[in-house]
Amino acid sequence: xxxxxxxxxxxxxxxxxxxxxxxxxxxxxxxxxxxxxxxxxxxxxxxxxxxxxxxxxxxxxxxxxxxxxxxxxxxxxxxxxxxxxxxxxxxxxxxxxxxxxxxxxxxxxxxxxxxxxxxxxxxxxxxxxxxxxxxxxxxxxxxxxxxxxxxxxxxxxxxxxxxxxxxxxxxxxxxxxxxxxxxxxxxxxxxxxxxxxxxxxxxxxxxxxxxxxxxxxxxxxxxxxxxxxxxxxxxxxxxxxxxxxxxxxxxxxxxxxxxxxxxxxxxxxxxxxxxxxxxxxxxxxxxxxxxxxxxxxxxxxxxxxxxxxxxxxxxxxxxxxxxxxxxxxxxxxxxxxxxxxxxxxxxxxxxxxxxxxxxxxxxxxxxxxxxxxxxxxxxxxxxxxxxxxxxxxxxxxxxxxxxxxxxxxxxxxxxx
Amino acid sequence: xxxxxxxxxxxxxxxxxxxxxxxxxxxxxxxxxxxxxxxxxxxxxxxxxxxxxxxxxxxxxxxxxxxxxxxxxxxxxxxxxxxxxxxxxxxxxxxxxxxxxxxxxxxxxxxxxxxxxxxxxxxxxxxxxxxxxxxxxxxxxxxxxxxxxxxxxxxxxxxxxxxxxxxxxxxxxxxxxxxxxxxxxxxxxxxxxxxxxxxxxxxxxxxxxxxxxxxxxxxxxxxxxxxxxxxxxxxxxxxxxxxxxxxxxxxxxxxxxxxxxxxxxxxxxxxxxxxxxxxxxxxxxxxxxxxxxxxxxxxxxxxxxxxxxxxxxxxxxxxxxxxxxxxxxxxxxxxxxxxxxxxxxxxxxxxxxxxxxxxxxxxxxxxxxxxxxxxxxxxxxxxxxxxxxxxxxxxxxxxxxxxxxxxxxxxxxxxxxxxxxxxxxxxxxxxxxxxxxxxxxxxxxxxxxxxxxxxxxxxxxxxxxxxxxxxxxxxxxxxxxxxxxxxxxxxxxxxxxxxxxxxxxxxxxxxxxxxxxxxxx
Numbered sequence: 001x002x003x004x005x006x007x008x009x010x011x012x013x014x015x016x017x018x019x020x021x022x023x024x025x026x027x028x029x030x031x032x033x034x035x036x037x038x039x040x041x042x043x044x045x046x047x048x049x050x051x052x053x054x055x056x057x058x059x060x061x062x063x064x065x066x067x068x069x070x071x072x073x074x075x076x077x078x079x080x081x082x083x084x085x086x087x088x089x090x091x092x093x094x095x096x097x098x099x100x101x102x103x104x105x106x107x108x109x110x111x112x113x114x115x116x117x118x119x120x121x122x123x124x125x126x127x128x129x130x131x132x133x134x135x136x137x138x139x140x141x142x143x144x145x146x147x148x149x150x151x152x153x154x155x156x157x158x159x160x161x162x163x164x165x166x167x168x169x170x171x172x173x174x175x176x177x178x179x180x181x182x183x184x185x186x187x188x189x190x191x192x193x194x195x196x197x198x199x200x201x202x203x204x205x206x207x208x209x210x211x212x213x214x215x216x217x218x219x220x221x222x223x224x225x226x227x228x229x230x231x232x233x234x235x236x237x238x239x240x241x242x243x244x245x246x247x248x249x250x251x252x253x254x255x256x257x258x259x260x261x262x263x264x265x266x267x268x269x270x271x272x273x274x275x276x277x278x279x280x281x282x283x284x285x286x287x288x289x290x291x292x293x294x295x296x297x298x299x300x301x302x303x304x305x306x307x308x309x310x311x312x313x314x315x316x317x318x319x320x321x322x323x324x325x326x327x328x329x330x331x332x333x334x335x336x337x338x339x340x341x342x343x344x345x346x347x348x349x350x351x352x353x354x355x356x357x358x359x360x361x362x363x364x365x366x367x368x369x370x371x372x373x374x375x376x377x378x379x380x381x382x383x384x385x386x387x388x389x390x391x392x393x394x395x396x397x398x399x400x401x402x403x404x405x406x407x408x409x410x411x412x413x414x415x416x
Numbered sequence: 417x418x419x420x421x422x423x424x425x426x427x428x429x430x431x432x433x434x435x436x437x438x439x440x441x442x443x444x445x446x447x448x449x450x451x452x453x454x455x456x457x458x459x460x461x462x463x464x465x466x467x468x469x470x471x472x473x474x475x476x477x478x479x480x481x482x483x484x485x486x487x488x489x490x491x492x493x494x495x496x497x498x499x500x501x502x503x504x505x506x507x508x509x510x511x512x513x514x515x516x517x518x519x520x521x522x523x524x525x526x527x528x529x530x531x532x533x534x535x536x537x538x539x540x541x542x543x544x545x546x547x548x549x550x551x552x553x554x555x556x557x558x559x560x561x562x563x564x565x566x567x568x569x570x571x572x573x574x575x576x577x578x579x580x581x582x583x584x585x586x587x588x589x590x591x592x593x594x595x596x597x598x599x600x601x602x603x604x605x606x607x608x609x610x611x612x613x614x615x616x617x618x619x620x621x622x623x624x625x626x627x628x629x630x631x632x633x634x635x636x637x638x639x640x641x642x643x644x645x646x647x648x649x650x651x652x653x654x655x656x657x658x659x660x661x662x663x664x665x666x667x668x669x670x671x672x673x674x675x676x677x678x679x680x681x682x683x684x685x686x687x688x689x690x691x692x693x694x695x696x697x698x699x700x701x702x703x704x705x706x707x708x709x710x711x712x713x714x715x716x717x718x719x720x721x722x723x724x725x726x727x728x729x730x731x732x733x734x735x736x737x738x739x740x741x742x743x744x745x746x747x748x749x750x751x752x753x754x755x756x757x758x759x760x761x762x763x764x765x766x767x768x769x770x771x772x773x774x775x776x777x778x779x780x781x782x783x784x785x786x787x788x789x790x791x792x793x794x795x796x797x798x799x800x801x802x803x804x805x806x807x808x809x810x811x812x813x814x815x816x817x818x819x820x821x822x823x824x825x826x827x828x829x830x831x832x833x834x835x836x837x838x839x840x841x842x843x844x845x846x847x848x849x850x851x852x853x854x855x856x857x858x859x860x861x862x863x864x865x866x867x868x869x870x871x872x873x874x875x876x877x878x879x880x881x882x883x884x885x886x887x888x889x890x891x892x893x894x895x896x897x898x899x900x901x902x903x904x905x906x907x908x909x910x911x912x913x914x915x916x917x918x919x920x921x922x923x924x925x926x927x928x929x930x931x932x933x934x935x936x937x
Contacts, residue, residue: 024842046843048814049908057905078842081905108902133842136903137677140867173903338676402887 013094015161016087018075024133025083026076028091033069038062044076057081061088064103081105082172083132090161109174114234115203117262120144120400121303122332122348123341128153129162135169139176141338147181150193151208163196170200179203191222198226210240211247213257220258237262243270248289251296263303266293281317294329308334315343322347349401350394361391421917430854432928433917437566444927447857452782457583459626471600471638473653478512481652485627489519491588496618497527498605502664505593505631507534514543524585525549526576526617527820550820559918560817562934568919574779574826575924580620582782584926590621590628593659597632601650602643606765608634610659613755613764615644616774622649633659644772670735670757673707677867682711684865685795685836690719691886692879694793694832702731703795705756708836712795713737720746731791734760742769753778779826781924794830797837800851803894805858805873807835808851810921813844815852815911817919817932825924828860839866839900845908847897852911854930855921869896912936
């Protein structure tokens, strides 16, 4: 090939981190060339094990996007295929490729059933959407849910790349059966996120900074729209995050904005900033907002979920916060580190006394059912239906928390 | 080394050379099958009349000592690795030999570290012919590329004692770095500015070598109390400015892992010991100084407190974490092979319940028993482990020789051998179909604990029985491997290796377990 005159500003795009401390990720540069086919320059920590596989995958992603002439430089630090595909696609799109081609990697996980409306949501582990290395083993720590975050933990310049990573992760990782949640960006950017992730069937979408019911309805409608042409029919649940004084005032309207809203949660960093107060580990400054939120959620028949505890090293402080949180009526909280999961599960676990009482109520209910009685009674007391429901839920929470043997030996079934 | 090496297939289907550095080999025959015969090797008989009556064996420098020892081409020079990556003595000795014009030496360290990289230059210059001992980092790479003239021989700590004792390796000159010594040659590792704790790895060298040189930077008047190396075995004593860099000899503090995945592995191991009932009053265990092992000790400590259980002894590698257990009264004794941090050194120097051991007491397979087999549970690492529980600690999945065996093989004889390791590292599967290099036969490995589940060797039905009712994630090893493979995007490609052996892996009885092959290209 004879040297051609240098092109003016070739279209070039880069994605992914570089540097010596990068792990399970890669840096990709795609430079579109007019001719010469696809040229690869690949450095990989795992060249001898997966060098061929890496090159093949990069090639197929570019082919799917209709790119046939490009110089591709890859510096790989042991990234898994879902990450490789996302970074290559992001770099190509940043280089100006405007393809409608489907470059999604093959789906390797499928969920048989959607997550249940009233499943356990004691802990949800935040995973920054731009850090795929944290996705890989998140599920093994057994949180009730993982949040693939596209919002605050992702730099504004990296939203496109993170979106592809999260989309691919939903196709490639099963997260050990935990509920798979995605926190989208505020609208309108969040609409792009929905377009990318909703077809992959996450269980739940967290909507940030919600202040009015119509914001929830807009997301709900968008999801229905995408699901109608590209979905498997089951619902995707919504968890609005209230992060302002106005949001707190509108909590009930937000909680009851759509049928798919299953839980309401609160973001205390933004909320305390909005109030102009300091966030403390006692949380007195947010007590009103949090109790109001619990009340609104209960009034709408959904779960109230607390914020996160920011000091990872302070396990005692976390336990104390979580116990208070449960006493206020919350059913769970967020985690920013896997080691926070167990303390949270411990704190939200029912006490022995509560379990004993609940077991009695459930037994009385089962007996009444078996006898075909319409009325459940325990001793001389009539038991109302909500009390039965609460007792059943508590027993299930106790089972999931390992405080009771499984009734049917299967274990871990969600309370519905 | 000629390019044609005759190979035989051993009992575990591995191709091994019949001759290694001119010496005939016995291929591995199975665990406990090979029967040694004959008498132990012995050094020449010496007479007090040849040594100064006042006990002062000092000579001005290492060069003089080596010359007095009659250094010749082709001799075997040994050193020990208690000073780890801070060691200055091995290089001082080999450089002194180079200055005296020696060629074709066999360097026989108890282990090598990155600080010994300059030996590559000595090999290039013909001073050192080859290395028998662990080859880490750059030395391992050098060997893997086929650049060493002789074949590398990797032995466990116990295997090294066995090879010396059985006369398989004859040490001409042992050079022993000593943090404290007297002019008679009595030496101790727990005191002095370069204190390293035990000197156990140098003990065989001091007993069996033809000539022994003690090198110290802390000479005390006779007697050096306590002594682990007996001056009665020592020919010369050399005083130097520094035997090494104390900061690299022991770490200030050993670090527990911060990785949540590795903490989970450590927690699983501790719970495994509890749920199987191995953790009971009077039990014993051994764990190294790696991040997972340290975290395991921390979790175990909490469990022991909760259950009110005490251990009779723990085998070190000692660290702050073991010393804390000793101080709290949760263990009666630390039997210490090597000392990893300052707290360990301080403890062995002052606490009579913290005892230095040697590869003879702990690991030697050609003896009348050893301590490693008396341990109830040992927690070890590996670079690879396969679906038949075979494990590799020497090479990486790309076939490059990067680690020594250490005491790892010897520890496999514990009551319950546990490999605690991540199922994969980045995109490098740790659980594989077949290990690249076989360092430990699967029949001796009982449990693999990963962050994705715990696999118990089907041979250990007793352990499986005791785990009934445990909520630990017990899974078939093939299932975990399959899950890892799916994540990785399929099984890894096989390493590109030639048919030329560059090193052999010895089993604890001196037979040849496997071969390290030269890399292609």
